[in-house]
Amino acid sequence: MKPKLAPDITQGSLFEIADTEKGANIQYIDPDKSLYSFKGQANLSGESTRVTDLELKNFIPRGSTLKNSSDVYVMALYTGTDTKMVLNQGKYKFKISHLNYLINRYMLYNLATMIVLQVLLS
Numbered sequence: 001m002k003p004k005l006a007p008d009i010t011q012g013s014l015f016e017i018a019d020t021e022k023g024a025n026i027q028y029i030d031p032d033k034s035l036y037s038f039k040g041q042a043n044l045s046g047e048s049t050r051v052t053d054l055e056l057k058n059f060i061p062r063g064s065t066l067k068n069s070s071d072v073y074v075m076a077l078y079t080g081t082d083t084k085m086v087l088n089q090g091k092y093k094f095k096i097s098h099l100n101y102l103i104n105r106y107m108l109y110n111l112a113t114m115i116v117l118q119v120l121l122s
Contacts, residue, residue: 026075028054031082035061040077061085
């Protein structure tokens, strides 16, 4: 299990960040397939602007389990189809059995025959 850490400027100061007069701005790289890279920058404004770099040790991928943590505050950066796990899934090929394939072909053949007969007999 790899330890994940909060950035230094946010450790122990979550109530200061949540204050309405202060704000946080996070800039990060666009979604990519690489599971082992993440770069970003957190800017906290207030009395003095504090900046810290974000890296892989601050990033928790989708589906992770957190242990030994009573309270956790997170910010979701990649969601939906932009998550690294979804980007790595690749193309999904819909599987169909050979019997199902044959039944579908015969149904289309029967449907085409019925349409042709309907047109000819009307």
